Amino acid sequence: MQQRRPTTVFPACPDYTKTADEPKLAAMPNPPLSAMSSAASEPAILRRIAWRLIPFLGLAYIAAYLDRINVSFAALQMNQDLHFSAVAYGTGAGAFFLGYVLFEIPSNLILQRVGARLWIARIMITWGLISTAMVLVQGEWSFYVLRFLLGVAEAGFFPGVVLYLTDWFPLKQRARIVALFATATALAGLIGSPLSGFILSLDGLGGWRGWHWLFVLEGLPAVALGVAVLWWLPDRPADARWLTLAEREWLIGTLRTEAASRAGASRHTLREAMTSAPVWLFGTVYLCMVIGMYGVALWLPQMLRALTGANDITIGWLNAIPFCAAAIGMVAIGWHSDRRHERRWHVTGAMLLASAGCLMAAQATHPTLALFAFSLAAIGVWSVIGPFWALTTSFLSGAAAAAGIALMNSLGNVGGFVGPYLMGWLRQLTAGYGAGLTATAAILALGALIAATTRIPVSADAAADSP
Numbered sequence: 001m002q003q004r005r006p007t008t009v010f011p012a013c014p015d016y017t018k019t020a021d022e023p024k025l026a027a028m029p030n031p032p033l034s035a036m037s038s039a040a041s042e043p044a045i046l047r048r049i050a051w052r053l054i055p056f057l058g059l060a061y062i063a064a065y066l067d068r069i070n071v072s073f074a075a076l077q078m079n080q081d082l083h084f085s086a087v088a089y090g091t092g093a094g095a096f097f098l099g100y101v102l103f104e105i106p107s108n109l110i111l112q113r114v115g116a117r118l119w120i121a122r123i124m125i126t127w128g129l130i131s132t133a134m135v136l137v138q139g140e141w142s143f144y145v146l147r148f149l150l151g152v153a154e155a156g157f158f159p160g161v162v163l164y165l166t167d168w169f170p171l172k173q174r175a176r177i178v179a180l181f182a183t184a185t186a187l188a189g190l191i192g193s194p195l196s197g198f199i200l201s202l203d204g205l206g207g208w209r210g211w212h213w214l215f216v217l218e219g220l221p222a223v224a225l226g227v228a229v230l231w232w233l234p235d236r237p238a239d240a241r242w243l244t245l246a247e248r249e250w251l252i253g254t255l256r257t258e259a260a261s262r263a264g265a266s267r268h269t270l271r272e273a274m275t276s277a278p279v280w281l282f283g284t285v286y287l288c289m290v291i292g293m294y295g296v297a298l299w300l301p302q303m304l305r306a307l308t309g310a311n312d313i314t315i316g317w318l319n320a321i322p323f324c325a326a327a328i329g330m331v332a333i334g335w336h337s338d339r340r341h342e343r344r345w346h347v348t349g350a351m352l353l354a355s356a357g358c359l360m361a362a363q364a365t366h367p368t369l370a371l372f373a374f375s376l377a378a379i380g381v382w383s384v385i386g387p388f389w390a391l392t393t394s395f396l397s398g399a400a401a402a403a404g405i406a407l408m409n410s411l412g413n414v415g416g417f418v419g420p421y422l423m424g425w426l427r428q429l430t431a432g433y434g435a436g437l438t439a440t441a442a443i444l445a446l447g448a449l450i451a452a453t454t455r456i457p458v459s460a461d462a463a464a465d466s467p
Contacts, residue, residue, distance in 0.1 A: 042250075045243070045247050045250070045251065046169065046170075046173060048242075048243070049168050049169070049240075049243075049251075050169075050177065050180070052240075052242060053165075053168065053233070054177065054180050054181055056228075056232055056233070057161055057181055057184075057233075058180070058181055058183065058184040058187070059184070059225065060120070060124060060157075060184075060222075060225050060229070061157075061158070061161070061181065061182075061184035061185065061188070062184045062185075062187055062188040062191065062192075063124070063128070063188075063218075063221050063222040063225055064124070064127065064154060064157055064158075064188075064222065065184065065185045065188035065189070065192075066188050066192045066196075066218050067127060067128070067131035067150065067154075067218060067219055067222060068096060068150075068154070069188070069189070069192070069294075069297055069298060070131075070192065070196055070214055070215065070218050071092070071093050071134075071147070071298065072093070072297065072298045072299065072300060072301050072302070073193075073196035073197065073200060073211075073214060073301050073312075073315075073316070073319075074134075074200075074211035074214050074215065075089055075093075075301070075302060076200065076211075076301055076302065076305065076312060076315065077200060077203065077209055077210055077211045077312075078137070078209075078211045081209060081211075082137065082138070082139060082140075082143070084140065084143070085424075085428060086424040086425075086427040086428040087421070087424045087425055087428050088140050088143075088424075089420075089424055090298075090299075090420040090421040090422075090423060090424020090425065090427075091140075091144065091420075091421055091424070092140065092143040092144050092147050093147065093294075093298045093420040093424075094147075094294075094298075094416060094417030094418070094419070094420040094421045095143075095144045095147040095148045095151070095417065096147045096148065096150050096151040096154075096416065096417075097151055097294075097413045097414065097415075097416030097417040098148055098151060098417055099147075099148040099149060099150065099151025099152035099153075099155065100151035100152070100154060100155045100410075100413050100416065101151075101155075101410045101411075101413050101414055101417075102152070102155070103151075103152050103155035103156070104155045104156050104159065104406050104409060104410045104413070105403060105406040105407060105410060106155075106156075107119070107123070107155040107156025107160065107406075108156045108159050108160050108163065108403070108405065108406035109403065109406070110156075111156055111160040111163070111164075112163070115235035115236075116160065116161075116164045116233060116235055117229060117230060117233045117234065117235050118230070119156070119160065120157065120160060120161070120164075120226075120229050120233065121226045121227065121229040121230050122226070123153065123154060123155075123156060123157050123160075123226070124157075124222050124223070124225055124226030124229060125222070125223050125226035125227065126153040127150060127153035127154040127157075127222055128219050128220060128221070128222030128223035128224075128225075128226060129153075129219070129223060130146065130149050130150045130153050130219075131150055131215060131218070131219035131222065132215060132216050132219035132220055132223075133146060133215075133219075134146050134147075134150075134215040134219070135208075135212045135215045135216055156406065158409060159405045159406045159408075159409040161181060162178060162181075162389050162393070162405055162409075163405055165177055165178065165181065166393055167236055167237065167255070168237060168251070170254060170255065170258055171258060171390070171393070171394055172338065172341070173338065174389070174390040174393060175334050175337045175338045175343065175346075175386040175387050175389070175390035176334050176335055176337075176338045176386065178334070178385065178386045178389045178390060179330050179331055179333070179334025179335075179383075179385060179386025179387075180331065180334070180386075182330065182382070182385040182386060183327050183330055183331055183382075185382065185385075186323045186324075186326035186327035186330060186378070186382050187323070187327055188323075189297065189319070189320065189322070189323030189326070190320050190323040190324045190327055191320075192218070193301075193316045193317070193318075193319035193320035193323060194313070194316040194317050194320055195218075195316070196214055196218070196316055197312045197313040197314070197315055197316020197317065197319075198313060198316065199213050199214045199217055199218070200213075200214060200312040200313075200316075201312055201313055210312070237251050237252050237255075238252065274403065274407065276395075276404065277454075277455075278392075278395060278454060278455070278456055279392075279404050279407055279408060280407075280411070281450055281454040282388070282391075282392050282408055282450075282451070282454060283407060283408040283409075283410075283411030283412060284411060284447070284450055285347065285351075285388070285447045285450050285451045285454075286388065286408050286409065286411060286412030286415075286447075287411050287412050287414055287415045287418075287447070288351070288415065288443050288444055288446055288447025288448075288450070289351065289354070289381055289384045289388075289412065289415070289444070289447055290412040290413055290414075290415030290416050290419065291415035291418050291419040291422070291440060291443050291444075292354050292355075292358065292377065292380075292381045292415075292419065292440050292443065292444045293381045293382075293415075293416075293419070294415065294416045294419040294420055295415075295418075295419030295420060295422060295423050295436065295440045296358065296361075296374065296377055296378070296381070296419075296437075296440065298419070298420045298423075299420065299423045299424075299427075299433070299436075300319055300322070300374065301315050301316075301319050303370075303433050304318050304319060304367075304370075306433070307365075307367045307370055308367050318367075318371065321371050321374075321375060322371065322374040322375045322377070322378035323378060325375035325376075325378055325379050326375075326378035326379050326381070326382040326383075327382075328379075329378075329379030329380075329382065329383050330379070330382040330383040330385065330386060332383075333346060333350060333379075333383040333386070333387070334383070334385075334386030334387065337386060337387040337390065338390075342387075343387045343388075343390055343391035343394075344387075344391060344451060344452070344456070345452075346383075346387040347384055347387050347388050347391065347448075347451045348448045348451045348452045349448075350379075350380045350381070350383040350384045350387070351380065351384060351444050351445070351447045351448035351451060352380070352444075352445065352448045353376060353377075353379060353380030353383070354376075354377045354378075354379075354380025354381040354384075354444045355380070355441045355442075355444035355445040355448065356376060356377075356380075356441070357373050357374065357375070357376030357377030357378070357379070357380055358373075358377045358437045358438070358440045358441035358444060359437070359438060359441040360372075360373035360376065361373035361374050361377060361437050362433070362434040362435075362437035362438045362441065363434070380444075381444075389405075391456070392404075392405070392408060393405065395456060419440065422436060422439060422440070423436035423437075423440070424436075426439060
């Protein structure tokens with residue numbers, strides 16, 4: 001096998017590297033499509049890239065999200081078996097995010113150094129094994145430790161993929177692409193809810209409780225997908241042998257030119273990213289959104305059980321309804337954001353919709369009205385994701401992108417601990433879910449206010465809003 005020579009960095013853009021066996025990729029800064037005799041048009045190239053990357057990455061994220069939230073279904077049996085209080089469950093459910101936050105920035109920086117293919121594979125294999133090990137939980141502390149380790153293992157996956165996608169798609173397509181990828185979280189709830197309900201019904205098979213089977217059968221697929229990453233994902237466009245040389249030249253040149261055009265207002269160093277006011281403020285917006293996402297998602301099966309008294313399989317189907325609404329809504333809003341070339345008010349409006357849904361759910365006593373309210377909340381929360389990352393990646397580039405994306409996602413994922421814990425604490429304090437949902441609605445409204453008023457670098461606004 002021919003040995004590859006060392007990589008060299010494209011001088012105009014630190015985000016891209018080239019291999020020595022692709023010398024022509026650095027020669028053309030941005031070849032016009034008309035000059036690409038063997039290449040397809042711009043939309044066709046981007047469609048081919050999307051079909052190659054997004055379904056596989058989406059499937060991986062479905063596995064990740066299932067392993068993250070299946071504890072919400074396990075709780076229907078596990079809490080009683082292990083005598084967990086509402087606070088103990090909320091603490092353990094949220095402990096995942098403490099591990100995630102602590103190791104997210106280092107994980108994302110390692111990904112940039114070693115490449116997406118190797119590091120995403122490592123993340124998936126280790127989280128699948130630890131998720132499967134949840135079957136060994138015996139009490140509160142083993143629950144806390146394994147959930148924390150699961151967060152450590154998965155740290156960096158989502159921001160790493162967001163960073164990876166910036167190497168493949170121009171900014172004007174990014175909200176739609178990130179929304180398509182992030183739809184996997186809603187699809188995980190849509191598919192995983194009835195699946196989890198069914199697996200719980202295996203209770204007693206082989207002497208195991210249903211929640212034991214849940215962790216094993218939903219953890220092992222992540223390991224298999226992690227192995228598949230090694231041969232499916234290229235590290236960068238220069239390695240994409242399923243694109244022609246001319247197509248790779250055009251893509252790399254286009255992205256390099258785009259990065260150079262916004263270099264003046266973009267943050268380029270780790271220090272500048274860590275001290276950027278917009279990074280911290282939008283990280284706070286993401287914190288508010290994630291409090292809403294996991295405060296509701298990790299308690300939803302138990303709230304539906306309290307409302308309906310239904311069995312595990314029925315709860316699974318009911319739980320899927322808000323996720324179905326979220327999957328449709330987030331794609332539609334991401335598409336609309338790209339069509340209108342606008343980000344800020346799509347983020348703000350989605351946060352307000354989520355707040356209204358939580359407030360309505362807090363007052364609902366009829367299951368149908370509650371499901372409608374939870375669906376509104378889910379549409380709002382999930383629809384933030386695409387426009388949010390399209391906006392925030394527009395004012396970060398170079399070395400700052402990895403750290404800035406990870407920092408905002410880390411701040412946000414603190415909400416993954418706060419949301420479930422807050423719901424559990426208020427549930428135990430008030431013997432109901434209304435206070436927790438009302439508090440969540442207020443936090444989402446605060447996030448909308450910050451999103452609406454935060455000043456964004458001028459050229460970033462222009463980049464985000466340009467066709």
